Amino acid sequence: MTGLKVMIYEIAHVIKERFSFLWNMVEWGNAALFGMMYGKKMVGLDAVLESISSDFRFRVAKESDVKNLVDFFARQPEKAFEFFKPHLFDVKSVRKVVKNKAFLTFVVSSGDQIVGYFFLRSFVNGKAFRGKMVDRDWQGRGIAKSMGVAMTKVSQHMGLRMFGSISPENFASMSSAKASNDIKVLKTLENGYFYIEFLPKCTDNQFVKNNLGGGEKRLVVSDSTSGVTRLVYLSVERVAIVPQLNIAA
Numbered sequence: 001m002t003g004l005k006v007m008i009y010e011i012a013h014v015i016k017e018r019f020s021f022l023w024n025m026v027e028w029g030n031a032a033l034f035g036m037m038y039g040k041k042m043v044g045l046d047a048v049l050e051s052i053s054s055d056f057r058f059r060v061a062k063e064s065d066v067k068n069l070v071d072f073f074a075r076q077p078e079k080a081f082e083f084f085k086p087h088l089f090d091v092k093s094v095r096k097v098v099k100n101k102a103f104l105t106f107v108v109s110s111g112d113q114i115v116g117y118f119f120l121r122s123f124v125n126g127k128a129f130r131g132k133m134v135d136r137d138w139q140g141r142g143i144a145k146s147m148g149v150a151m152t153k154v155s156q157h158m159g160l161r162m163f164g165s166i167s168p169e170n171f172a173s174m175s176s177a178k179a180s181n182d183i184k185v186l187k188t189l190e191n192g193y194f195y196i197e198f199l200p201k202c203t204d205n206q207f208v209k210n211n212l213g214g215g216e217k218r219l220v221v222s223d224s225t226s227g228v229t230r231l232v233y234l235s236v237e238r239v240a241i242v243p244q245l246n247i248a249a
Helices: 002-018 020-042 045-050 063-075 092-100 143-158 171-180
Strands: 057-060 101-108 111-121 127-134 162-167 182-188 192-201 206-209 215-222 229-235 239-243
Touching: 002 206, 020 143, 045 143, 057 143, 057 206, 063 092, 063 111, 092 101, 101 143, 101 215, 111 143, 127 143, 143 162, 162 171
Parallel strands: 127 162
Antiparallel strands: 057 101, 101 111, 111 127, 162 192, 182 192, 206 215, 215 229, 229 239
Protein backbone atom coordinates (compact mmCIF):
# COMPACT_ATOMS: atom_id res chain seq x y z
CA MET A 1 0.00 0.00 0.00
CA THR A 2 2.87 2.37 0.80
CA GLY A 3 4.29 1.80 -2.69
CA LEU A 4 0.97 2.83 -4.24
CA LYS A 5 0.86 6.01 -2.14
CA VAL A 6 4.38 6.97 -3.21
CA MET A 7 3.51 6.26 -6.86
CA ILE A 8 0.48 8.58 -6.61
CA TYR A 9 2.73 11.25 -5.07
CA GLU A 10 5.18 10.94 -7.99
CA ILE A 11 2.38 11.00 -10.59
CA ALA A 12 1.03 14.19 -9.02
CA HIS A 13 4.45 15.81 -9.45
CA VAL A 14 4.55 14.82 -13.14
CA ILE A 15 1.08 16.29 -13.73
CA LYS A 16 2.06 19.50 -11.98
CA GLU A 17 5.28 19.88 -13.95
CA ARG A 18 4.04 18.89 -17.43
CA PHE A 19 0.29 19.49 -17.49
CA SER A 20 -0.25 22.72 -15.58
CA PHE A 21 -3.77 23.32 -16.98
CA LEU A 22 -4.87 19.90 -15.70
CA TRP A 23 -3.19 20.51 -12.35
CA ASN A 24 -5.05 23.82 -11.98
CA MET A 25 -8.36 22.02 -12.50
CA VAL A 26 -7.43 19.39 -9.92
CA GLU A 27 -6.40 22.09 -7.44
CA TRP A 28 -9.67 23.99 -7.91
CA GLY A 29 -11.75 20.87 -7.32
CA ASN A 30 -9.63 19.78 -4.35
CA ALA A 31 -9.89 23.23 -2.72
CA ALA A 32 -13.68 23.33 -3.14
CA LEU A 33 -14.19 19.85 -1.69
CA PHE A 34 -11.65 20.39 1.09
CA GLY A 35 -13.43 23.58 2.15
CA MET A 36 -16.73 21.71 2.40
CA MET A 37 -15.24 18.75 4.29
CA TYR A 38 -12.95 20.61 6.70
CA GLY A 39 -14.44 24.11 6.83
CA LYS A 40 -15.71 23.85 10.41
CA LYS A 41 -12.33 22.71 11.71
CA MET A 42 -10.54 25.50 9.83
CA VAL A 43 -12.46 28.09 11.87
CA GLY A 44 -10.60 27.04 15.03
CA LEU A 45 -7.05 27.12 13.65
CA ASP A 46 -6.03 30.45 15.21
CA ALA A 47 -7.08 29.10 18.62
CA VAL A 48 -4.91 26.02 18.02
CA LEU A 49 -1.94 28.25 17.15
CA GLU A 50 -2.47 30.48 20.16
CA SER A 51 -0.92 27.79 22.37
CA ILE A 52 2.31 28.05 20.33
CA SER A 53 2.57 31.83 20.47
CA SER A 54 4.95 33.29 23.07
CA ASP A 55 7.66 35.71 21.96
CA PHE A 56 6.31 35.34 18.42
CA ARG A 57 2.74 35.21 17.19
CA PHE A 58 1.62 32.22 15.11
CA ARG A 59 -1.58 32.70 13.08
CA VAL A 60 -3.41 31.88 9.87
CA ALA A 61 -2.28 34.00 6.89
CA LYS A 62 -4.83 36.48 5.53
CA GLU A 63 -5.19 38.14 2.16
CA SER A 64 -4.05 41.39 3.78
CA ASP A 65 -0.69 39.65 4.48
CA VAL A 66 0.09 39.13 0.78
CA LYS A 67 2.24 42.23 0.27
CA ASN A 68 4.22 41.61 3.46
CA LEU A 69 4.70 37.97 2.48
CA VAL A 70 6.04 38.99 -0.93
CA ASP A 71 8.44 41.37 0.82
CA PHE A 72 9.39 38.55 3.22
CA PHE A 73 10.32 36.24 0.34
CA ALA A 74 12.20 39.04 -1.44
CA ARG A 75 14.41 39.57 1.63
CA GLN A 76 15.66 35.99 1.65
CA PRO A 77 18.93 35.01 -0.04
CA GLU A 78 18.87 32.91 -3.20
CA LYS A 79 20.25 29.95 -1.26
CA ALA A 80 17.08 29.86 0.88
CA PHE A 81 15.11 28.73 -2.18
CA GLU A 82 17.46 25.89 -3.13
CA PHE A 83 15.19 23.35 -1.40
CA PHE A 84 12.06 25.51 -1.03
CA LYS A 85 9.93 25.81 -4.17
CA PRO A 86 6.29 25.18 -3.16
CA HIS A 87 4.93 27.98 -5.38
CA LEU A 88 5.96 31.22 -7.08
CA PHE A 89 6.58 34.26 -4.89
CA ASP A 90 5.06 37.17 -6.82
CA VAL A 91 1.93 38.99 -5.61
CA LYS A 92 -0.48 37.11 -7.89
CA SER A 93 0.88 33.68 -6.95
CA VAL A 94 1.03 34.36 -3.21
CA ARG A 95 -2.52 35.74 -3.20
CA LYS A 96 -3.73 32.63 -5.05
CA VAL A 97 -2.08 30.39 -2.44
CA VAL A 98 -3.43 32.32 0.56
CA LYS A 99 -6.98 32.23 -0.87
CA ASN A 100 -6.80 28.49 -1.61
CA LYS A 101 -8.82 26.77 1.14
CA ALA A 102 -6.81 23.55 0.82
CA PHE A 103 -3.44 25.35 0.96
CA LEU A 104 -3.38 26.16 4.67
CA THR A 105 -0.91 29.03 5.05
CA PHE A 106 0.41 30.52 8.28
CA VAL A 107 2.74 33.31 9.34
CA VAL A 108 4.95 33.94 12.34
CA SER A 109 5.27 37.58 13.29
CA SER A 110 7.22 39.77 15.65
CA GLY A 111 5.21 42.94 16.04
CA ASP A 112 4.17 43.91 12.51
CA GLN A 113 7.02 42.04 10.82
CA ILE A 114 6.61 38.58 9.31
CA VAL A 115 9.58 36.47 10.39
CA GLY A 116 8.36 33.02 9.35
CA TYR A 117 6.05 31.28 6.89
CA PHE A 118 4.73 27.74 6.92
CA PHE A 119 1.99 25.76 5.22
CA LEU A 120 0.11 22.50 4.92
CA ARG A 121 -0.86 21.76 1.32
CA SER A 122 -3.86 19.57 2.00
CA PHE A 123 -5.95 17.11 0.03
CA VAL A 124 -9.40 15.58 0.39
CA ASN A 125 -7.86 12.14 0.98
CA GLY A 126 -6.71 13.31 4.42
CA LYS A 127 -3.09 13.98 3.54
CA ALA A 128 -1.11 17.20 3.82
CA PHE A 129 2.36 18.17 2.63
CA ARG A 130 4.24 20.63 4.78
CA GLY A 131 6.83 23.33 4.23
CA LYS A 132 8.37 26.22 6.16
CA MET A 133 10.81 29.12 5.95
CA VAL A 134 12.35 31.36 8.62
CA ASP A 135 13.60 34.88 7.85
CA ARG A 136 17.37 34.97 7.41
CA ASP A 137 17.77 37.52 10.23
CA TRP A 138 15.61 35.58 12.71
CA GLN A 139 17.13 32.13 12.49
CA GLY A 140 18.59 30.40 15.54
CA ARG A 141 15.74 31.49 17.84
CA GLY A 142 13.71 28.27 17.84
CA ILE A 143 11.16 29.50 15.28
CA ALA A 144 11.65 26.55 12.91
CA LYS A 145 11.11 24.03 15.70
CA SER A 146 8.01 25.89 16.90
CA MET A 147 6.64 25.88 13.36
CA GLY A 148 7.11 22.11 13.28
CA VAL A 149 5.14 21.81 16.53
CA ALA A 150 2.47 24.15 15.12
CA MET A 151 2.07 22.11 11.92
CA THR A 152 1.75 18.94 13.99
CA LYS A 153 -0.97 20.50 16.18
CA VAL A 154 -2.82 21.79 13.11
CA SER A 155 -2.66 18.42 11.35
CA GLN A 156 -3.97 16.67 14.47
CA HIS A 157 -6.77 19.21 14.86
CA MET A 158 -7.74 18.81 11.21
CA GLY A 159 -7.37 15.03 11.22
CA LEU A 160 -4.69 15.06 8.50
CA ARG A 161 -1.61 12.88 8.03
CA MET A 162 1.46 15.00 7.35
CA PHE A 163 4.05 14.24 4.68
CA GLY A 164 6.91 15.94 2.91
CA SER A 165 10.09 15.45 0.94
CA ILE A 166 13.53 16.46 2.19
CA SER A 167 16.82 16.41 0.34
CA PRO A 168 19.47 14.37 2.16
CA GLU A 169 21.73 17.37 1.55
CA ASN A 170 19.39 19.73 3.39
CA PHE A 171 20.84 19.07 6.84
CA ALA A 172 19.18 22.13 8.43
CA SER A 173 15.69 21.03 7.39
CA MET A 174 16.27 17.45 8.50
CA SER A 175 17.58 18.56 11.90
CA SER A 176 14.64 20.92 12.34
CA ALA A 177 12.20 18.13 11.43
CA LYS A 178 13.77 15.77 13.98
CA ALA A 179 13.51 18.43 16.68
CA SER A 180 9.72 18.64 16.46
CA ASN A 181 8.62 15.29 15.01
CA ASP A 182 9.41 11.64 14.65
CA ILE A 183 10.11 11.03 10.99
CA LYS A 184 9.25 7.91 9.06
CA VAL A 185 11.15 7.55 5.78
CA LEU A 186 8.81 5.83 3.32
CA LYS A 187 11.00 5.86 0.23
CA THR A 188 13.84 7.59 -1.59
CA LEU A 189 12.35 9.34 -4.62
CA GLU A 190 13.92 9.36 -8.08
CA ASN A 191 15.37 12.84 -7.46
CA GLY A 192 17.15 11.50 -4.35
CA TYR A 193 14.83 13.20 -1.85
CA PHE A 194 13.44 11.27 1.12
CA TYR A 195 9.64 10.89 1.06
CA ILE A 196 8.74 11.26 4.74
CA GLU A 197 5.76 11.03 7.04
CA PHE A 198 5.98 13.45 9.96
CA LEU A 199 4.60 11.96 13.17
CA PRO A 200 3.98 13.45 16.63
CA LYS A 201 6.90 12.95 18.98
CA CYS A 202 6.66 9.43 20.34
CA THR A 203 6.86 8.19 23.90
CA ASP A 204 7.68 4.52 24.49
CA ASN A 205 4.82 2.10 23.72
CA GLN A 206 2.69 4.85 22.20
CA PHE A 207 -0.28 3.79 20.07
CA VAL A 208 -1.07 6.23 17.28
CA LYS A 209 -4.53 6.16 15.75
CA ASN A 210 -5.19 6.79 12.09
CA ASN A 211 -8.30 8.19 10.45
CA LEU A 212 -9.62 4.71 9.67
CA GLY A 213 -9.96 3.71 13.33
CA GLY A 214 -6.85 1.56 13.28
CA GLY A 215 -3.30 2.61 13.92
CA GLU A 216 0.14 1.44 14.83
CA LYS A 217 2.24 1.09 17.95
CA ARG A 218 5.56 2.90 17.91
CA LEU A 219 8.25 1.58 20.21
CA VAL A 220 11.41 3.48 21.04
CA VAL A 221 14.28 0.99 20.94
CA SER A 222 17.86 1.88 21.91
CA ASP A 223 20.85 -0.22 20.90
CA SER A 224 23.15 -0.24 23.92
CA THR A 225 26.16 -1.13 21.75
CA SER A 226 25.86 1.43 18.97
CA GLY A 227 23.78 4.02 20.85
CA VAL A 228 21.46 4.30 17.83
CA THR A 229 17.79 4.91 18.61
CA ARG A 230 15.21 3.29 16.37
CA LEU A 231 11.47 3.52 16.01
CA VAL A 232 9.75 0.17 15.57
CA TYR A 233 6.34 0.34 13.89
CA LEU A 234 3.88 -2.44 14.70
CA SER A 235 0.49 -2.84 13.07
CA VAL A 236 -1.89 -5.62 12.18
CA GLU A 237 -0.62 -5.61 8.60
CA ARG A 238 3.12 -5.16 8.99
CA VAL A 239 6.16 -5.00 11.22
CA ALA A 240 8.78 -2.54 10.01
CA ILE A 241 11.95 -1.16 11.55
CA VAL A 242 12.82 2.33 10.39
CA PRO A 243 16.13 3.82 11.59
CA GLN A 244 16.13 7.43 12.65
CA LEU A 245 18.55 9.50 10.60
CA ASN A 246 21.64 10.40 12.64
CA ILE A 247 22.13 14.00 11.62
CA ALA A 248 23.48 16.40 14.20
CA ALA A 249 21.02 19.02 15.37
